[in-house]
Structure formats: structure tokens, C-alpha cells
Amino acid sequence: MDEAAVPDELARLWRITSESRLGRPAKLDVGQVVDAAVALADREGLAAATLPRVAESLGVTKMSLYRHVGSKDELLALMQDAATGPVPSSLDxxxxxxxxxxxxxxxxxAGFDRHPWLVTEPVAGPPRGPNLIAWFDAGLRTLRPTGLDWGAKVGVVMLVSSFVRSHAQLTQGLAAGRADTGEDQAAAEQAYGRAMASLVSPERFPDAAALFASATFEDTGADSAQHDFDFGLDLILDGVAAAVEG
Structure with missing residues (x-):
């Protein structure tokens, strides 16, 4: 690889280090900065992982971090790749x-469960870091037997990944909304269904009224989030199967 042709932010993302050994060894490296930022985000949410807070946790000045991280946006990219982590052996x-x-x-x-803040980090472009590329590669590899062309494979991987991220966002949002009441998801859905049944008239909202009059919200089960995930994923996989068969 021609390291001179690699932009600094990508070199740091891929941990490509300079061969120069002049001067004192650095007190910090990129990995330490990123680990400290991820730890802050895990404890307090993504908003807590600011450069001043990271510097404080490492006992250094904010300006000293710029030797290792060019900007807050670059730090976010480094954190995302690090927290995403390597592909588990189960996918080998x-x-x-x-x-x-x-x-x-x-x-x-499961990765979003380990690091909930990952779903709040904005998606700024295609995968660029080694861990994200590894996950992308693993997704493409699952489709190797299908005979789909590269464009279709990329589309499937993006669709499934977007669904997983959206489901994690929704689950986290619903959990945050229930935090003050202490209700589980099933109880919250039952309360919602009953409230809407008393407010939604068949004359104004005929199909919605029929839904709320049914037992749908009373029979969601204890783990409705898992049911919703399985249902949505199966719909997508059915669509992929139709494309493969076609």
C-alpha cells in the first residue's frame, strides 16, 4: 500500500503508522483516545464523548488529542468502527x-445492544473502517450462493442493515418512553390500544378503528420487540428469496 496516498484520517482509522521514530514516544495513541471515548459513550451516551471530556478522562489537554484525532467528526468515525468490533466467529x-x-x-x-449509542450516530457515508468493511464483507459472503449480481447483493446488505438499525432505534426509543412508568412493552401497547379505542371513531378512521377494536394490542406477548424483529426480517428475506428465484 502506498501510505503517502492515504489521507491522514483513513490512516488513523486503519491504524497505519508512520515509520518515523524521531522525537519522544507519544504519551497517547489513537487506540487509547478511541477507547476512552467509547467508554464515555457507553456510560453516558454519545453526547458525553466530547473532545474535552475525553481529554479529561485521559489526563491530558484537549489540544494534545489533535495529534491523534483530527476533529470531532473523525473521532465519531473512529468510535463507530471500534465499537462495531470484529465480525464474530459465528459468521465464519x-x-x-x-x-x-x-x-x-x-x-x-446484538452489537447495538452492547453499544446503544451506535444507532444515534449519524450515517455519514459508506463503510470505511476495517471493522465496518469486515461486516460488509461478511454480509456479501452470506449471499455468495444466491447468484445475485454485485448490485443486488449490495442492495440486500444495505436493506437488512438499515432494518436492523431502524429496529434498534425504535426499541430504544420505546424503552426510553416507558422509563418513567416502569411498564414493559406489552403493557404499554395494551394501554395504548385501549386509549386509542376510546378516541378513534369508525366514521373518521374506519380501518384504524377496526384495528383498535380488535384484540391485536391485547395479545402482543411479553416480547413483542423480538416478534416485530422476526416478522420484519422474515418479510425482507422473503423478498430476497423471490429475487434469488427470479
């Missing part, structure tokens, strides 16, 4: 594409 195996793609989605969702 081969097998039916649907089974493998489902597992890829499930493992992604």
Missing part, C-alpha cells in the same frame, strides 16, 4: 444463504 461458517443472512442480522442487533 458457510451454509444456506437465508440462515447465514439472518444470523448476520441478529449479530448486528
Amino acid at each position: 461458517d458457510t451454509g444456506p444463504w437465508r440462515e447465514r443472512l439472518r444470523l448476520w442480522a441478529v449479530e448486528q442487533l
